[in-house]
Amino acid sequence: MLRPLILVALLVLGGCADGARVAGRQLATNTCAASTGTVGPCYDGTDRTDRTNRDNVIDQTDRTNRDSVVDRTDRANRDDVTDRTVWCAEPAMMIVAPSFMVFFDWDQSNLSAQAQAIIRQAAAAYKAKGGAQITATGHTDRSGSETYNMALSLRRANAVKDALVSEGVKASDISVVGVGEAQPLVPTPDGVREAQNRRVQIVLR
Numbered sequence: 001m002l003r004p005l006i007l008v009a010l011l012v013l014g015g016c017a018d019g020a021r022v023a024g025r026q027l028a029t030n031t032c033a034a035s036t037g038t039v040g041p042c043y044d045g046t047d048r049t050d051r052t053n054r055d056n057v058i059d060q061t062d063r064t065n066r067d068s069v070v071d072r073t074d075r076a077n078r079d080d081v082t083d084r085t086v087w088c089a090e091p092a093m094m095i096v097a098p099s100f101m102v103f104f105d106w107d108q109s110n111l112s113a114q115a116q117a118i119i120r121q122a123a124a125a126y127k128a129k130g131g132a133q134i135t136a137t138g139h140t141d142r143s144g145s146e147t148y149n150m151a152l153s154l155r156r157a158n159a160v161k162d163a164l165v166s167e168g169v170k171a172s173d174i175s176v177v178g179v180g181e182a183q184p185l186v187p188t189p190d191g192v193r194e195a196q197n198r199r200v201q202i203v204l205r
Contacts, residue, residue, distance in 0.1 A: 098122075098125050098203070098204040099201060099202065099203050099204075100118050100119070100121060100122040100125075100201070100202040101118070101199055101200075101201055101202070102115040102118050102119060102156075102160055102199060102200045102201075102202065103115065103195065103196070103198060103199050104156055104198045104199065104200075105198070106141070106143070106193055106195075106198065107143075107144070107152070108198075109152065109155035109156045109158075109159045110159065111159055111160070111163055115160075115163075116163060118202075119160060119163045119164055119167060119202070120167055122134070122164065122202045122204065123164055123167035123168060123169050125204055126164075126169050126173075126204055127168065129204065131170070131173065132173065132204040132205060133173055133175070133204070133205045134164065134169065134173055134174045134175070134202060134203065134204050134205075135174075135175045135177060135201075135202070135203045135205075136157045136158075136160045136161050136164070136174060136175070136176050136177070136200055136201070136202050137157060137177040137178075137179060137200065137201045137203070138152075138153035138154055138155070138156040138157030138158075138160075138176075138177065138178045138179070138199075138200045139153055139156075139179060139180070139181070139183060139184070139185075139197055139198065139199050139200070139201070140152050140153050140156075140180055140181050140197065140198055141181065141184070141188065141192065141193050141194040141195075141197040141198050142181045142184065142188050142189070142190050142191060142192055142194070142197070143191055143192065143193045144181075146180055146181060149180040149181045150178055150179075150180035151178075152180075153178035153179055153180045153181075154176065154178030156178075156198075156199075156200050157176040157177060157178055157200050158176055159200075160200045160202060161174045161176050164202075181197070184196075184197040185197055185199070
């Protein structure tokens with residue numbers, strides 16, 4: 001009695017495995033259920049890797065042409081190990097923040113007609129961008145003391161900020177910076193008056 005039951009079980013299991021091999025990688029859930037009464041898919045675990053001509057391993061050979069990968073690194077002056085990698089970009093690829101320059105008379109922070117026209121251009125650029133962060137950086141020449149020039153550069157930057165606000169720029173979008181005589185456009189000896197250094201630079205980002 002026991003031997004026939006074992007034979008039936010083997011036939012049922014064999015039927016599920018055979019069905020899996022025929023149907024493919026995974027069978028529908030009801031395939032095994034129909035043949036065995038169990039619920040769950042059958043998986044075909046047959047290894048079908050093509051091992052034809054496995055003795056031929058030429059395809060795994062490293063065929064790098066070593067003549068074409070000669071190390072041409074210039075190792076002259078190897079004491080200098082600075083990384084000199086340079087990334088070059090076409091001019092059209094560079095993103096430059098809009099910048100405007102306002103100039104002032106000597107020892108003055110009031111705006112000339114030309115300065116007001118430039119500020120209107122900066123405000124128009126701000127509106128065209130739909131809003132932006134603006135930095136107004138004030139500068140002086142090297143006449144006068146450093147302390148005085150620092151205060152003067154801030155007065156100039158704030159004068160520009162007030163003019164921008166009057167042109168419709170949000171005050172909260174404007175940062176004011178004063179650097180005094182520390183960043184001249186035209187380097188000069190101390191005490192020299194230079195018109196190009198009496199300025200406020202307006203940068204939109």
